[in-house]
């Protein structure tokens with residue numbers, strides 16, 4: 001059963017049509033990855049789904065009282081900001097130490113609560129942001145390019161974490177990635193967006209292929225897979 005659906009949505013930024021007649025949906029416990037080139041409307045679609053982006057046309061249908069957790073793209077942390085991870089997780093609403101410990105553990109960020117936010121590595125910060133999104137007990141997690149700045153093993157580890165989170169808390173996950181060819185094999189479905197939905201389908205797991213192993217090694221635990229992208233149709237962007 002779908003928990004959220006975009007129905008024929010069109011979004012303009014000024015005169016520019018960024019998304020045109022896009023329909024997609026996510027079911028309970030489903031992991032969906034959106035791929036597409038820069039500027040193809042991925043972030044705009046995510047923002048529309050959480051209700052922070054006005055629609056020009058179409059509608060968003062959500063299951064009643066759907067709880068969502070959103071991790072935006074590239075949060076900048078001011079190095080001069082003297083704030084610990086625990087304090088950051090208690091803004092704007094206070095959470096007890098037990099809850100903070102639990103979400104940090106679920107995000108693979110055990111023991112970071114007393115560290116200064118500005119001193120975290122890119123991978124640690126991503127996990128803390130994920131922990132923050134978990135505080136609201138989301139039924140749907142939306143993550144905008146969560147592996148930006150991570151190396152290949154770091155990305156693979158993050159994707160495995162997402163899969164175990166789904167098992168642990170039973171949430172659905174919608175991820176955005178700009179990497180067309182590298183998506184996680186844990187994705188149930190990949191949506192390729194380029195102002196419109198170009199195509200969608202299941203990612204092909206190629207972890208056992210020699211070419212794949214030569215490229216990525218075997219240390220990624222099969223978390224990375226190749227999505228075969230067939231561009232068998234013509235894109236007319238003259239309307240954009």
Ligand SMILES: Nc1ncnc2c1ncn2[C@@H]1O[C@H](COP(=O)(O)OP(=O)(O)OP(=O)(O)O)[C@@H](O)[C@H]1O
Nearest residue numbers: 013014018036037038039040041042043044045178
């Ligand atoms: N607030 C805004 N005002 C005007 N134009 C915008 C605004 N937000 C986004 N756009 C434009 O909409 C288009 C889609 O942007 P969006 O951020 O959704 O793309 P994206 O696929 O997430 O890109 P990237 O991979 O670079 O993050 C871009 O051309 C962008 O310049």
